[in-house]
Amino acid sequence: MDGTGRFGAGEAKLVVDGATKHYVTKTGVVHALEDYSMAVREGEFVCVLGPSGCGKSTLLWAMAGLHGLTSGTVRLDGEPVVRPHPQIAMVFQDANLLPWRSLIKNIHLPFEIKGLRPAEHKDRIDALLDRVGLTGFQTKYPRELSGGMQQRASIVRSLSVDPSLLLMDEPFGALDAFTRDEMNLLIEEIWLETGKTIVFITHSIAEAVFLADRIFVMSARPGRLSRVFEVDIPRPRPLDVTTTTHFIELVAEVKASIDHGKPVPAH
Amino acid sequence: MPSDSQLKDQIPEFHAKGGGDQEVSIANWSGVTGAIGGIRTWAEIAAIIGVAVLIIGGAELAIRGFEVPVYIMPPPSLILITLVTDFHLIAPHIGVTLTELIVGFSIGATAGFLLAAVITQFPFVEKIVAPYILLLVTTPMLALVPLLILRFGFGLEPRIIAVALASGPMVMINSATGFRRVDLAKIALARSFGASTLQIFIKIRIPMALPMVVVGLMIGSIFGLLTAVGAEMVGGSNGLGNRLAYYSSLIQMPQFFACIVVLALIGISIYVLFFWIGKRWASWES
Numbered sequence: 001m002d003g004t005g006r007f008g009a010g011e012a013k014l015v016v017d018g019a020t021k022h023y024v025t026k027t028g029v030v031h032a033l034e035d036y037s038m039a040v041r042e043g044e045f046v047c048v049l050g051p052s053g054c055g056k057s058t059l060l061w062a063m064a065g066l067h068g069l070t071s072g073t074v075r076l077d078g079e080p081v082v083r084p085h086p087q088i089a090m091v092f093q094d095a096n097l098l099p100w101r102s103l104i105k106n107i108h109l110p111f112e113i114k115g116l117r118p119a120e121h122k123d124r125i126d127a128l129l130d131r132v133g134l135t136g137f138q139t140k141y142p143r144e145l146s147g148g149m150q151q152r153a154s155i156v157r158s159l160s161v162d163p164s165l166l167l168m169d170e171p172f173g174a175l176d177a178f179t180r181d182e183m184n185l186l187i188e189e190i191w192l193e194t195g196k197t198i199v200f201i202t203h204s205i206a207e208a209v210f211l212a213d214r215i216f217v218m219s220a221r222p223g224r225l226s227r228v229f230e231v232d233i234p235r236p237r238p239l240d241v242t243t244t245t246h247f248i249e250l251v252a253e254v255k256a257s258i259d260h261g262k263p264v265p266a267h
Numbered sequence: 268m269p270s271d272s273q274l275k276d277q278i279p280e281f282h283a284k285g286g287g288d289q290e291v292s293i294a295n296w297s298g299v300t301g302a303i304g305g306i307r308t309w310a311e312i313a314a315i316i317g318v319a320v321l322i323i324g325g326a327e328l329a330i331r332g333f334e335v336p337v338y339i340m341p342p343p344s345l346i347l348i349t350l351v352t353d354f355h356l357i358a359p360h361i362g363v364t365l366t367e368l369i370v371g372f373s374i375g376a377t378a379g380f381l382l383a384a385v386i387t388q389f390p391f392v393e394k395i396v397a398p399y400i401l402l403l404v405t406t407p408m409l410a411l412v413p414l415l416i417l418r419f420g421f422g423l424e425p426r427i428i429a430v431a432l433a434s435g436p437m438v439m440i441n442s443a444t445g446f447r448r449v450d451l452a453k454i455a456l457a458r459s460f461g462a463s464t465l466q467i468f469i470k471i472r473i474p475m476a477l478p479m480v481v482v483g484l485m486i487g488s489i490f491g492l493l494t495a496v497g498a499e500m501v502g503g504s505n506g507l508g509n510r511l512a513y514y515s516s517l518i519q520m521p522q523f524f525a526c527i528v529v530l531a532l533i534g535i536s537i538y539v540l541f542f543w544i545g546k547r548w549a550s551w552e553s
Contacts (some may be wrong), residue, residue: 090456096452113470
């Protein structure tokens with residue numbers, strides 16, 4: 001099944017319709033994305049799962065309006081996304097904090113860009129910092145923070161402008177396993193509390209099964225949608241859900257679909 | 268897209284603390300400033316004083332012991348005494364050299380920085396301009412001084428122009444390296460929040476370039492000092508370079524070396540000044 005087939009476009013928060021992206025390089029044309037379609041419901045947590053270099057990031061950057069598509073469209077609430085949209089915020093790989101700014105100045109960056117006064121949003125920023133356990137670290141510089149703390153600061157930066165859609169590009173890929181578990185738990189909690197729509201890119205099957213309502217599996221280049229899995233594990237999901245038989249079966253099922261590799265025709 | 272850790276390798280670390288385990292290089296600059304600021308134990312202080320006494324005292328003893336004539340090499344004590352007693356003779360020339368340096372460097376550095384900022388935004392223009400910049404960097408601007416004197420006379424103007432021509436390309440070539448250091452992820456971050464091209468330039472590109480700009484300013488000002496002194500030697504009747512030529516022609520070596528000590532102090536002051544500017548504005552640390 002493909003993403004759009006299940007819902008009318010009217011109900012979906014985010015629709016990707018026939019997204020195709022070709023890059024022209026010195027060695028020829030790279031087909032990064034090929035006729036990729038998916039629809040994300042309001043308030044849904046979706047993971048896009050695929051091997052390295054399958055075009056996941058290309059897809060996410062197109063969703064963020066950071067680059068265009070060769071053909072196809074991205075629509076947010078029915079509106080085409082062709083440039084960065086105020087309702088969309090992105091969390092990047094490796095936190096992507098600016099090393100010359102303190103933590104709080106990093107969080108002020110989107111406000112400065114949008115011409116807003118951070119002081120007027122101080123309560124919101126402070127509440128978010130408190131929520132992720134970074135109160136008291138405002139004046140620290142990124143190099144003084146651990147990888148997990150940097151990524152928490154980056155999440156606060158994205159949430160502080162109150163977007164309705166959060167795009168996360170393998171945000172915890174560089175973290176150690178313990179920190180990663182902790183961050184997965186935190187992002188699930190924040191999602192349950194705020195009701196944001198989240199599109200989360202990962203190449204970890206376990207991470208996808210732990211976090212997602214639905215998992216969109218991508219095939220390797222050219223990036224195509226190969227399968228969609230529903231994850232019916234009830235929320236909130238504690239960390240020890242990963243040791244249950246059901247969880248392990250789901251992981252095995254997703255893994256098998258990737259190993260066999262062949263795109264399953266939509267029906 | 269390079270990550271922070273990769274970039275760190277290319278970015279001078281002004282924040283680096285002095286200490287035995289730090290590599291001494293132009294990149295962390297701890298050789299001078301770090302050592303001054305980072306001394307921790309009495310043993311280190313004793314060693315530094317001991318070595319200084321050994322070198323200066325050794326020179327004093329050797330010169331006196333071997334009865335080296337003053338017109339060849341005056342002993343350090345005589346240089347120091349001359350510096351104090353004849354300071355009133357040297358002082359006006361310090362002012363002349365500093366004026367040439369500050370005015371010429373300000374013009375050259377401003378032009379170099381602005382050109383680097385503009386040109387790096389247009390890779391094609393950069394390719395065309397690069398050979399000429401390299402030519403300006405590698406050609407000693409001192410060579411132009413006789414020509415400049417013909418056109419502008421023996422006043423400060425030809426020297427200021429020479430200083431600007433020597434320092435500008437140094438500032439430009441280093442600033443351009445800084446501006447070329449593009450981190451696509453950081454630019455994408457700013458764009459994802461709706462930043463304009465100008466906002467990306469001010470909030471991302473300039474801060475990323477700043478450490479290299481400061482290195483360029485430091486190297487440019489040192490080149491400016493060399494050029495100012497050299498230009499004064501070529502023609503005119505004032506400035507520290509002129510005094511060097513004057514005292515050596517009269518074989519007044521204590522005065523000659525006193526001028527050299529002053530020049531060395533100016534050079535070190537420039538180095539320390541830009542180190543602190545780098546630490547304050549481009550260290551990426553409070």
